[in-house]
Amino acid sequence: MSKVRVHISTSLDGYVAGPNQSMEEPLGEGGERLHDWLVALKAWREQAGMEGGEENSSGPVVRETHANVGAEIMGRGKFGPPSRGAWGDDPWRGWWGEDPPFHKPVFVLTHHEREPLTLTDTTFTFVTDGIEAALAQAREAAGDKDVFIGGGADVINQYLAAGLVDELELHVVPILLGGGARLFEGVGPDLKLKELRALEAPGVAHLKYRVAK
Amino acid sequence: MSKVRVHISTSLDGYVAGPNQSMEEPLGEGGERLHDWLVALKAWREQAGMEGGEENSSGPVVRETHANVGAEIMGRGKFGPPSRGAWGDDPWRGWWGEDPPFHKPVFVLTHHEREPLTLTDTTFTFVTDGIEAALAQAREAAGDKDVFIGGGADVINQYLAAGLVDELELHVVPILLGGGARLFEGVGPDLKLKELRALEAPGVAHLKYRVAK
Numbered sequence: 001m002s003k004v005r006v007h008i009s010t011s012l013d014g015y016v017a018g019p020n021q022s023m024e025e026p027l028g029e030g031g032e033r034l035h036d037w038l039v040a041l042k043a044w045r046e047q048a049g050m051e052g053g054e055e056n057s058s059g060p061v062v063r064e065t066h067a068n069v070g071a072e073i074m075g076r077g078k079f080g081p082p083s084r085g086a087w088g089d090d091p092w093r094g095w096w097g098e099d100p101p102f103h104k105p106v107f108v109l110t111h112h113e114r115e116p117l118t119l120t121d122t123t124f125t126f127v128t129d130g131i132e133a134a135l136a137q138a139r140e141a142a143g144d145k146d147v148f149i150g151g152g153a154d155v156i157n158q159y160l161a162a163g164l165v166d167e168l169e170l171h172v173v174p175i176l177l178g179g180g181a182r183l184f185e186g187v188g189p190d191l192k193l194k195e196l197r198a199l200e201a202p203g204v205a206h207l208k209y210r211v212a213k
Numbered sequence: 214m215s216k217v218r219v220h221i222s223t224s225l226d227g228y229v230a231g232p233n234q235s236m237e238e239p240l241g242e243g244g245e246r247l248h249d250w251l252v253a254l255k256a257w258r259e260q261a262g263m264e265g266g267e268e269n270s271s272g273p274v275v276r277e278t279h280a281n282v283g284a285e286i287m288g289r290g291k292f293g294p295p296s297r298g299a300w301g302d303d304p305w306r307g308w309w310g311e312d313p314p315f316h317k318p319v320f321v322l323t324h325h326e327r328e329p330l331t332l333t334d335t336t337f338t339f340v341t342d343g344i345e346a347a348l349a350q351a352r353e354a355a356g357d358k359d360v361f362i363g364g365g366a367d368v369i370n371q372y373l374a375a376g377l378v379d380e381l382e383l384h385v386v387p388i389l390l391g392g393g394a395r396l397f398e399g400v401g402p403d404l405k406l407k408e409l410r411a412l413e414a415p416g417v418a419h420l421k422y423r424v425a426k
Contacts, residue, residue, distance in 0.1 A: 012397065012406065013396075013397035014424075038307055170225075172411075172420065174396055174407065174408045174422055175402065175406065175408040176402050176404050177401075177402060178400065178401030178402050179401075183226070184225065184226035184227075184389055184391075187226065187391065188245050188389055188392075189388065189389050189391050190391050191226065191391075193385045193388065194386040194387065195416065195418060196409055198412065198413035198414075198418035198419075199413070202314065204408070205418070206411075207225075207409060207418050
């Protein structure tokens with residue numbers, strides 16, 4: 001059966017975004033540094049349709065995270081805009097321009113109904129009836145491929161707490177953010193994990209876990 | 214010059230002790246599980262004067278943490294008892310019986326004055342004038358060896374925030390504690406780290422950092 005997978009960059013103090021997320025700083029103060037290790041990579045640049053970039057021990061990890069994913073679920077916080085609330089007459093179309101880098105069905109958890117939005121080969125479907133409904137739709141869309149929970153922290157924490165995640169990989173970046181969106185908040189000791197892998201790479205450590213059922 | 218070193222076992226959600234620390238559960242609810250990976254090791258048992266135990270990739274890490282340490286600093290929370298407060302007429306002598314496993318000078322940060330306590334080859338000196346004074350005494354006692362900051366979280370966080378730590382190693386255990394004593398609380402983005410090593414081992418991942426000055 002297809003898996004539900006999470007992978008996300010986190011600061012050493014456990015934040016996946018810094019404080020005060022805004023239009024200017026979608027990942028909060030200092031949060032962009034969470035992706036310094038990633039955007040330098042050839043493996044990331046080729047996925048984004050760009051040339052060049054470094055090859056290092058993070059390359060295979062990043063390619064693995066992209067492989068076999070059939071659908072993504074994200075929260076309203078990741079889709080944006082930071083002001084949230086009702087969509088309005090000229091609704092926000094995401095952070096990613098007219099050719100978003102997903103190339104697969106994306107399900108956006110929101111409290112505000114909206115018709116699907118298709119931009120090139122990415123269709124954003126807005127789901128208002130909760131995380132289990134979104135997962136059922138994403139599984140259907142993914143077929144025998146996996147479903148990726150793309151964040152932010154709040155959505156990941158909800159799926160973890162509900163026991164709906166199969167694999168979790170943290171890209172641990174050697175910075176402290178001191179505040180912001182914290183992974184594992186409200187999850188607690190009922191979540192049982194098995195360590196699958198710990199891997200050193202330039203500017204990041206990759207820690208991968210399977211969730212015990 | 215000798216270094217100031219921290220190494221500590223932490224849950225994946227960033228706690229070095231669980232909630233509700235007590236006489237029965239000195240590391241709080243679920244906190245003993247932070248040391249499951251450690252107490253099984255030959256490297257730990259030989260340090261504690263016991264025979265047997267496993268050899269695995271954690272062994273060299275544990276031996277390295279014990280090597281070249283000339284003095285330890287700990288908080289009143291680690292020394293105990295959990296009730297804290299004044300020492301009283303029959304003062305607490307630590308958790309470790311009449312032959313504590315330190316075998317070196319230990320400096321205990323406390324708000325309550327007390328004469329030094331010697332148990333076999335470990336002398337506990339009680340320091341009431343703050344972290345810098347304790348570090349000066351510990352450096353003096355350690356000579357050209359290193360000073361180890363032994364915890365708990367509160368003491369480690371104070372030394373990190375003050376920029377007084379040179380090396381930090383986290384033994385990341387694949388459990389969630391959901392609450393308790395949190396590492397890095399109040400430290401924040403001014404602390405600059407460089408990743409030295411990430412190492413996979415059974416039931417734990419070892420992440421080692423140098424603090425940039």
